[in-house]
Amino acid sequence: MPIEVSGLIKHYGETKAVDGITFSVREGEVFGLLGPNGAGKTTTIEILEGLRRKDGGEALVLGLDPWTDGSRLHRKIGVIPQGFNFFEKTTPREAIIYYASLFGVKVDPDEILRTVLLEDSANHLFANLSGGQKQKTGLALSLVNSPDLLFLDEPTTGLDPNARRAVWQVISGLKAQGRTIVLTTHYLDEAQQLSDRVAIMNRGRIVAMGTTEEIISQHGSGERLEIQGSPELAEYIRANAGLEVESRGNVVSIALRHKNDALAALEAAERSKMPWGDIRTRRDSLDDVFVRLVRGEVDESGEVVGGERSG
């Protein structure tokens, strides 16, 4: 296994940033660490990269202790730190050549630029690149030493949807080359789109782990009935039919535990004399499970919003 972590702990003063997590990453897979800001994703990935020292537990990356064997490890891995940045007055091509001389390797800059879809901006100064092009520069640099293991810390945070999709395309290409990739993200679609397996982190712990299907079947509530209706309707159905009901905007969502639950819910809705309609059933998505596990939704910047919901 390229990465083996057990009981990993990191404190910042009183805060337990990482609180005894255990997982391993298999060769050739994309492993996603998913969670809101402050969940401990970046601390975890930085310990694995050798940028931070752990306070307890075990962490082995490619068989090396990332902290004490950092410089040996750095020759074998590729990393984009969160909010990747580079020298403003340097072009992507020059940056690649610079990294090649630091690592003492011979590379074809054009080939790397092609791999990360950055040929068009190869000679533009870093300061003038768009957010997506900057991230691609980071990806290009992480490839200079031909690593088999890549760490991508929030590779698309702050990018517009098009740029995000372009970066995904590059990451999928790297995966197709058989590289092992660990990525952190607070975007569910990103985790779902790119990862073979996902670990959902919250407050320093891993609260769920596996393929998205596994997580949904372990932590999801199965089939749900959704109807259009007000929060008052949701409250009425909960009180009168004794069902587990959630209300999100104008949608009332009822968990179906037994086959009669759907009928009972619709009867209650009709009895309420409140307007309702648009019946639909669906299974929990990763979205639903995530919201339940971190007790709230996560906004664009990764903050938990909404808090606890009824139900």
Next chain:
Amino acid sequence: MSAVDEKRPDRRRISGRRILADFKVYSRGYMRDRIGLFFGLIFPVILILIFGAIFSGTGTGKVTVYVQNLDQGPFPTPQADIGAQFIDALNSSGTLDVVVVSPSEDFARYLANHSASDGIVIPQGFSSSYLERQPINITVYGNPSSSSSGIVAGTVVGISNGFNLQLFEGTSVIGVDQATVSSQQTQYIDFLIPGLIGFSILVNPMFSLVNISSEYKKNKLFKQLSLTPLTKMEWLASKVMWYIVLSAASFLLMVAVGVAAFGAHITLTVWIIPFLILGPTLFAAMGMLVGTVSKNPETAGVVGNIVTFPMMFLAGTFFPISIMPGWLQSIAHVLPLFYVIEGLNNVMVYDNIPGALFDIAVVAALTAAFFVAAVILFKWRED
């Protein structure tokens, strides 16, 4: 902890290839930054031109004086034109620059229009009165509060005495032999060039490293670099190299301008080299230290200014510290830049090599101390 960092088993050797690669990227970036280049190379030259122009005018000598000769003859022979002879005598006095004003001008108004205070009027009938031994007066205009007026009046009195003696066939018992001082006079510009070279040696590495060491920390560029084989020692070495190159270029430019524009007297010897190497190293390390111990770029900027400004003005950059009061001079002696500038003065102006050796020793010791402190306290990685 950095202690652990230092003792890591796989600690790498310093690699010239990596230093050179970093030097190339950094110097290219620096050259592409027009503002940086302006302050690094052009600004000190502009300072030389400004300060040189302000101070080179004083002390060079002659007082400009306007002379109106109202004695227009007619004269039987050219020898009878005593007014013209008097003006010739004024001209050859060596202290006055004579500007002749046409007799038709209103002299007082003319002086006012030319913002001038010194003037001499030779009256009508001057020659004939002189030759007939009738008393006649020359009018000397002057502003009593101006030092030039004394020079004009003194010169006129001296020349008049000569003319009087000549007329009565007297001989002067006491004469004056004028001798020129042949030894080299040290001018302001000669102090200014080493001072401003010191200024440039201080300001470029100091401000740049305060800025980049705090900025790189903030935008995680050090973190990024720590993931490559580049070591912090190599990183700092390449910065020092660049600022040595920049200081050398700045030095050559300033000396060229100083000599070409103001005829500065400067001795170029190999003894200048230690200062051009140690100076940038010292201030790069100091800047690194300030940037490292400051929490954010804003604090770093403030601390950087607090450290830099006293040196900028009190270490003998713009004027020799000998003109400062004693207590300020004692402050100057604790500023590292003082020893760089004193050393450059010893080497470039006074040919005082033993004095320069002392300065080199002080600068070398300071450089070693600050460099070691910067390398120890500066962290690539966090805990």
